[in-house]
Amino acid sequence: xxxxxxxxxxxxxxxxSLRLSCAASGFSFSSYWMSWVRQAPGKGLEWVANIKQDGxxxxxxxxxxxxFTISRDNAKNSLSLQITSLRAEDxxxxxxxxxxxxxxxxxxxxxxxxxx
Amino acid sequence: DIVMTQSPDSLAVALGERATINCKxxxxxxxxxxxxxxxxxxxxxxxxxxKLIIYRASTRESGVPxxxxxxxxxxxxxxxxxxxxxxxxxxxxxxQYYGIPCTFGQGTKLEIK
Numbered sequence: 019x020x021x022x023x024x025x026x027x028x029x030x031x032x033x034x035s036l037r038l039s040c041a042a043s044g045f046s047f048s049s050y051w052m053s054w055v056r057q058a059p060g061k062g063l064e065w066v067a068n069i070k071q072d073g074x075x076x077x078x079x080x081x082x083x084x085x086f087t088i089s090r091d092n093a094k095n096s097l098s099l100q101i102t103s104l105r106a107e108d109x110x111x112x113x114x115x116x117x118x119x120x121x122x123x124x125x126x127x128x129x130x131x132x133x134x
Numbered sequence: 135d136i137v138m139t140q141s142p143d144s145l146a147v148a149l150g151e152r153a154t155i156n157c158k159x160x161x162x163x164x165x166x167x168x169x170x171x172x173x174x175x176x177x178x179x180x181x182x183x184x185k186l187i188i189y190r191a192s193t194r195e196s197g198v199p200x201x202x203x204x205x206x207x208x209x210x211x212x213x214x215x216x217x218x219x220x221x222x223x224x225x226x227x228x229x230q231y232y233g234i235p236c237t238f239g240q241g242t243k244l245e246i247k
């Protein structure tokens with residue numbers, strides 16, 4: 019069974035940083051592009067970033083470029099998202115997903131709240 | 135960025151009846167080299183993450199009931215649910231991945247009348 023378990027969310031002040039993690043199991047992690055998609059409370063979905071199987075290619079939505087960094091550790095079946103210079107508008111549930119552009123499996127998500 | 139616009143924003147349909155959700159893209163998402171529309175549909179039930187139900191406009195994901203179907207091409211797409219069931223209450227999103235970044239519609243909330 020495919021499982022994506024996210025962690026690392028929490029309450030952070032504006033300008034702060036967090037590192038989100040996602041533990042993958044039930045599939046060959048190193049064979050798939052992986053992505054992060056976020057959802058602000060009560061709002062719609064926004065794709066944030068993705069990373070190629072070997073980490074050699076990464077893509078970001080413009081609003082997070084220079085502030086967010088996606089990475090992966092295939093030996094540990096782990097995906098990460100380092101988020102810095104946080105803004106109120108970054109408040110959202112961050113979902114770890116499998117896929118480059120088509121997200122065929124989603125984790126339960128981890129909530130990031132940016133507030134003073 | 136390609137803008138995806140869904141209609142209606144919300145919809146109430148009686149059990150057993152048909153539900154139709156529309157999605158329009160600001161430019162074509164049809165990729166002529168492989169004759170595919172780069173358009174997906176997701177279902178998000180309350181308190182759950184989204185779930186992929188239709189990909190490439192009309193192909194049902196494994197395990198998705200056949201009462202769900204997708205149609206359309208170019209800029210206009212439709213998700214149809216025939217014979218609505220209680221478990222179909224959810225928010226439905228379309229997504230294009232022809233352009234980078236991929237973008238989602240604003241969602242359509244489907245309820246039981």
